[in-house]
Amino acid sequence: MKKITRYFMVFCMMLLLGCSTVFAGQQGNVYDDGELLSETELASLRESIDALAETTGWNIYALTTEDAGGKTSQAYADDFYDEAAPDTDGIALLIDMDNREITISTSGIAIRYLTDERIERVLDAGYDYVSDGEYYDCLDAMLEKVSFYYDAGIPDGQYNYDTETGAISRYYSLSAMEVVAAIVAGVAVAAIVFLRIVAKYRLKFGSYKYDFRENGYLKLTEKEDVFVNQHVIHRHIQRENSSSSGGSNSSGRSSTHTSSGGHTHGGGSRKF
Numbered sequence: 250m251k252k253i254t255r256y257f258m259v260f261c262m263m264l265l266l267g268c269s270t271v272f273a274g275q276q277g278n279v280y281d282d283g284e285l286l287s288e289t290e291l292a293s294l295r296e297s298i299d300a301l302a303e304t305t306g307w308n309i310y311a312l313t314t315e316d317a318g319g320k321t322s323q324a325y326a327d328d329f330y331d332e333a334a335p336d337t338d339g340i341a342l343l344i345d346m347d348n349r350e351i352t353i354s355t356s357g358i359a360i361r362y363l364t365d366e367r368i369e370r371v372l373d374a375g376y377d378y379v380s381d382g383e384y385y386d387c388l389d390a391m392l393e394k395v396s397f398y399y400d401a402g403i404p405d406g407q408y409n410y411d412t413e414t415g416a417i418s419r420y421y422s423l424s425a426m427e428v429v430a431a432i433v434a435g436v437a438v439a440a441i442v443f444l445r446i447v448a449k450y451r452l453k454f455g456s457y458k459y460d461f462r463e464n465g466y467l468k469l470t471e472k473e474d475v476f477v478n479q480h481v482i483h484r485h486i487q488r489e490n491s492s493s494s495g496g497s498n499s500s501g502r503s504s505t506h507t508s509s510g511g512h513t514h515g516g517g518s519r520k521f
Contacts, residue, residue, distance in 0.1 A: 278309060
């Protein structure tokens with residue numbers, strides 16, 4: 250009887266450990282609330298996310314849901330990210346079975362890496378898979394595309410465009426060669442200025458004296474100008490109103506918005 254009781258206790262402990270392991274998996278960087286992924290797929294997805302997070306230094310989440318709670322897919326992904334890691338660099342990928350959309354929410358420096366054009370390509374990567382019910386492949390393909398664009402770096406001419414205020418924030422970055430060139434140019438300009446100052450005031454400290462009484466002279470002339478007419482040309486210069494159009498539709502634009510929690514996000518969604 251004691252042996253049976255002991256076996257039963259061991260069985261219960263193993264069952265509890267197994268349950269806690271599954272629960273812990275749900276609380277990592279993959280939240281499969283929609284129950285669309287197998288245990289094997291969950292483990293593989295977590296491994297891919299961990300590797301990308303280590304490379305980028307970003308917070309990265311993959312989400313699925315059957316109930317968006319009345320929110321849009323974008324708002325659901327934004328709010329999740331704000332609760333998990335507000336005002337940090339990172340992304341949240343979402344398969345929303347309630348609104349039938351795939352979504353990406355970007356935050357921090359990830360907004361600059363993933364421009365509007367690049368987000369469309371990330372959604373392209375997952376669209377066919379999610380349409381066919383291949384949910385793991387959808388998220389994995391989107392992650393792979395994000396990794397590709399991280400390796401590509403922030404594109405030239407990138408800027409953030411606030412869709413609510415029209416404000417534009419441009420990204421500037423100097424390469425190592427540009428920094429060296431700027432330092433060299435600065436030193437050269439300083440040297441030229443120094444040498445000109447020395448040359449200008451050198452006579453003050455030397456023995457040379459200029460005899461202005463013997464060599465100088467003064468000549469006065471009288472000249473009269475009569476004002477006859479005035480001709481003024483007015484020319485209208487057309488200025489581009491970037492605030493109303495959001496700037497040019499270049500590949501460098503990242504459209505941003507403010508979440509319900511007051512945090513700035515980029516991102517996009519697509520129906521399937």
